[in-house]
Amino acid sequence: xxxxxxxxxxxxxxxxxxxxxxxxxxxxxxxxxxxxxxxxxxxxxxxxxxxxxxxxxxxxxxxxxxxxxxxxxxxxxxxxxxxxxxxxxxxxxxxxxxxxxxxxxxxxxxxxxxxxxxxxxxxxxxxxxxxxxxxxxxxxxxxxxxxxxxxxxxxxxxxxxxxxxxxxxxxxxxxxxxxxxxxxxxxxxxxxxxxxxxxxxxxxxxxxxxxxxxxxxxxxxxxxxxxxxxxxxxxxxxxxxxxxxxxxxxxxxxxxxxxxxxxxxxxxxxxxxxxxxxxxxxxxxxxxxxxxxxxxxxxxxxxxxxxxxxxxxxxxxxxxxxxxxxxxxxxxxxxxxxxxxxxxxxxxxxxxxxxxxxxxxxxxxxxxxxxxxxxxxxxxxxxxxxxxx
Amino acid sequence: xxxxxxxxxxxxxxxxxxxxxxxxxxxxxxxxxxxxxxxxxxxxxxxxxxxxxxxxxxxxxxxxxxxxxxxxxxxxxxxxxxxxxxxxxxxxxxxxxxxxxxxxxxxxxxxxxxxxxxxxxxxxxxxxxxxxxxxxxx
Numbered sequence: 346x347x348x349x350x351x352x353x354x355x356x357x358x359x360x361x362x363x364x365x366x367x368x369x370x371x372x373x374x375x376x377x378x379x380x381x382x383x384x385x386x387x388x389x390x391x392x393x394x395x396x397x398x399x400x401x402x403x404x405x406x407x408x409x410x411x412x413x414x415x416x417x418x419x420x421x422x423x424x425x426x427x428x429x430x431x432x433x434x435x436x437x438x439x440x441x442x443x444x445x446x447x448x449x450x451x452x453x454x455x456x457x458x459x460x461x462x463x464x465x466x467x468x469x470x471x472x473x474x475x476x477x478x479x480x481x482x483x484x485x486x487x488x489x490x491x492x493x494x495x496x497x498x499x500x501x502x503x504x505x506x507x508x509x510x511x512x513x514x515x516x517x518x519x520x521x522x523x524x525x526x527x528x529x530x531x532x533x534x535x536x537x538x539x540x541x542x543x544x545x546x547x548x549x550x551x552x553x554x555x556x557x558x559x560x561x562x563x564x565x566x567x568x569x570x571x572x573x574x575x576x577x578x579x580x581x582x583x584x585x586x587x588x589x590x591x592x593x594x595x596x597x598x599x600x601x602x603x604x605x606x607x608x609x610x611x612x613x614x615x616x617x618x619x620x621x622x623x624x625x626x627x628x629x630x631x632x633x634x635x636x637x638x639x640x641x642x643x644x645x646x647x648x649x650x651x652x653x654x655x656x657x658x659x660x661x662x663x664x665x666x667x668x669x670x671x672x673x674x675x676x677x678x679x680x681x682x683x684x685x686x687x688x689x690x691x692x693x694x695x696x697x698x699x700x701x702x703x704x705x706x707x708x709x710x711x712x713x714x715x716x717x718x719x720x721x722x723x724x725x726x727x728x729x730x731x732x733x734x
Numbered sequence: 735x736x737x738x739x740x741x742x743x744x745x746x747x748x749x750x751x752x753x754x755x756x757x758x759x760x761x762x763x764x765x766x767x768x769x770x771x772x773x774x775x776x777x778x779x780x781x782x783x784x785x786x787x788x789x790x791x792x793x794x795x796x797x798x799x800x801x802x803x804x805x806x807x808x809x810x811x812x813x814x815x816x817x818x819x820x821x822x823x824x825x826x827x828x829x830x831x832x833x834x835x836x837x838x839x840x841x842x843x844x845x846x847x848x849x850x851x852x853x854x855x856x857x858x859x860x861x862x863x864x865x866x867x868x869x870x871x872x
Contacts, residue, residue, distance in 0.1 A: 472779040475745040475753060479866055480836045481822045483813045490807030491826055498805075498849045544824075545808040593785050595777050595833045599805070720779055721805070721826045721834050 348616060352442040353578035354732070355570040356385035356563035357692040359685075361523045362677035365462045366557040370400045370409075371416045373559035373682075374458035378417050381454065381561040387573050392563075394423040394450030396441050398433030400459035401467040401680045402557075413456065423450040430716030431628050432586060432728035433457055434560070434685035439584035439730065441564040451569050458559035459680025465555075477720060486552060488718045489631045490544030496600050496633065497546065500648030504546070506655050507632040508537035510667070511550045511674060513659045514629070518671025520661075520702035525556055525677030532675075551632040551674075558679030560689045579695045579732045583614035586728035589719070603727030604641035604713065611711075612643075615731045619643040623708050624694060625665055626687040628715040629672040634724070638713060642729075666704045669694060684714040684728075691732055709733045743815055744864050751782050755794040760865045765855050767833060769795040776833035799855030799867075801829035808844040823847055827869055838868040847871065 358380035360373050382389060397410040406412060410426040423444045427433035437455035444450055461467070482488060496502060515532035518524040532550070540550040563575075570578050585607035591597035612618055619642055627638045636650035644665065645653035659667035670676055670690035673683050691710035693699055699707070710732045717725030747757050759766040767776050770784035771791045783790050805826040809816065816822060823839035825847070839847050840856055853869040860866050 471750050474743075474749060475747065476779040477836060478815060479743065479745055479860070480838055481809050481813070481816055481819065481824055482836055483815065486811075487807060487809050487824055490809070491805040491824065494807055494849060495805040495826075541810070543809070543811045545806075545810070547807070595775060595785075596804075596828060721836055 348582050348614065350580045350582065351566055352445055352564065353567045353570050353580055354438065354562050354564055354692055355575040355578040356381055357560065357689050358384055359523050359560040359689045360558050362525045362556045362558040362679050364525060364527065364554070364556045364677065366460060367463055368460055368557060369464070370402050370458040370460050370559070371413065373460060373557060374413055374456055375417060377456060377458060377559035377561040378454065381563060385563055385575060387452070387563070389418065391573065392419055392452050392454050393421060394441060394444055394453035395419060395421040396425040396427065396437035396453060396455045398437065398457035398459070398681050398684070399426060399428045400682070401461040402459050402464045404467045421450065423453070429586070429588070429714070429726040429728070430681050431630065431684040432714030432716040432726045433681060434562070434688045435584065435712055435714045435728045435730040436586055438562060438564055438581050438688070442581060445564065445566055452563070452565040455562040455564055456559070457682035457685035459682045460557035461555050461680040462557050472720065485630065485718045486544045486547055489633060490547040491721065492599060492723050493546050493633050496637070499600055501651065502546065502633070503651035503655065504538070505534065506636065506651035507551055508534050509654055510632045510635050510659070511537050514668045514672045515675040517661060517669050517702055518675035520700065521670045521676055524671050524675065525554070528671065528675050528677060547631065553630050553673045553678035556677035556679050558677070559682050560685035562685070562688065562692070577696045579692055579734060581730055582733045583611035583731040584729070585610035585614070586726060588726040590727070597722070599721070599723050600637070600647070602637055602641050602723050604638055604729065607727060607729050608642045611729050611731050615733065617709065617731060621709070622665070622711045623706065624669060624691070624704050624710045625667050626691040626710055627668065627713045628684060628687055629668055629674050630678065630683070630715060632674065634715060635667070642711065661702050661704055669699065669702050669704055688712050688730070695732060695734055707734070742819070742860055744860050751780050753780050756780065757864070759794070759796070760857065760867065761863060763857055763865070764796050765799045765867055766794040766796050768792050776831050778833050778835050797829050797831045797833070799829070801827045801853060803839070803847065803849050803851050803853060804828040804834060806847055806849050825853070825869065827853055835867070839871065840868045841870045
């Protein structure tokens with residue numbers, strides 16, 4: 346199958362990440378849309394499709410995407426609502442591309458907005474009240490503590506490798522105007538080792554902090570983009586996702602993630618391999634997730650994540666620039682708009698708008714998403730997107 | 735039996751599928767889990783269908799309550815429902831019947847628990863008539 350280069354991301358926008366902003370997902374979404382219209386110069390009336398991420402802060406409303414369209418004064422002919430958490434942004438790009446190819450719409454805004462540090466309204470329900478929460482597994486840190494323990498048992502974790510991921514990303518966040526103000530100070534390896542253990546062996550500085558914020562992307566055909574007078578664009582040349590890996594097994598190896606299945610798919614679609622990836626903007630809810638992705642995307646062998654991390658220059662001037670805006674760990678995690686944070690940084694870099702953190706020859710990027718922490722496994726959905734110039 | 739006088743919430747039963755047999759057996763100190771009769775395999779947490787086949791040909795069967803620690807963490811920071819329980823030992827236990835269950839490890843210093851240790855079920859009392867499965871090192 347020939348590589349598809351018919352659809353483009355022709356614009357992006359991002360709000361600053363804030364903690365307890367007092368604002369709603371609607372308000373952040375509006376800010377992101379207004380910025381997107383301003384930076385692309387297109388009229389709101391030219392948007393005829395919208396893909397929306399389900400936010401924690403408005404989750405009791407099953408009609409959130411319709412309310413959002415109403416709030417923004419949009420009349421989309423195609424409306425998509427994603428419940429895959431941190432995969433909603435990359436997944437939204439892929440779904441928009443399919444819809445455009447099917448002729449359902451021409452110009453889509455992929456919008457991710459959430460404000461859980463202001464209003465946490467999610468209730469996962471299901472089995473959790475009976476079989477998970479009474480054990481004390483209330484949120485992702487306990488689940489990731491369990492995952493890390495198993496990974497360490499099978500392969501060994503060098504904590505200084507996880508510390509290096511935290512320290513490197515923090516350095517990147519210092520150059521990111523949108524990063525949470527609290528994180529705009531340098532981090533040392535000593536700080537990392539001094540940060541308290543919250544769920545062994547997980548430390549505070551291995552984790553993200555829930556914040557508020559939004560991002561938006563303009564997806565259309567290359568032809569349409571040029572008609573609209575847009576000149577900056579990147580091509581999403583490969584996308585794959587998988588939910589509930591080993592869903593028909595009671596005792597899978599939890600160190601094997603969905604990325605091990607989808608990495609070969611995106612490399613095949615794009616014709617690229619790990620050594621061709623110019624920058625890596627992985628979903629980073631926890632440092633261990635970044636390390637496990639180095640392995641599953643073939644940057645190193647399974648179990649070699651610590652040594653690879655320690656032996657590779659992951660800085661913005663290095664051989665594999667990592668989360669060049671600081672990632673969620675150091676820019677702040679805007680709730681379930683989180684997947685768009687890594688994506689916006691990739692597009693920004695490829696548009697040459699990285700400013701003080703610009704990566705040279707930003708010809709492609711690998712962006713990933715992670716959604717939902719399930720019962721006693723790693724994560725629910727894994728998604729990966731390759732962008733090429 | 736460990737008495738849990740602290741305000742640990744009592745689970746609401748059968749909120750998403752019928753789990754009454756699990757809780758009824760627990761009252762009598764028996765651990766029962768969902769069993770797929772088509773493939774002779776256990777699954778947990780309880781589901782509306784067999785995760786192996788998609789059929790509803792399921793029943794509840796008692797398991798030995800014996801197994802091995804597959805993954806292990808110690809929760810050290812406060813949270814909802816954790817009052818008076820820190821540091822809290824949490825394990826993914828792989829039961830001998832080939833199924834995993836989350837549970838607390840009781841009766842052992844959290845720092846002396848590790849992956850690979852053998853465990854057996856030990857019931858905690860959350861209310862007069864509600865018991866919850868935990869595990870102890872054997």
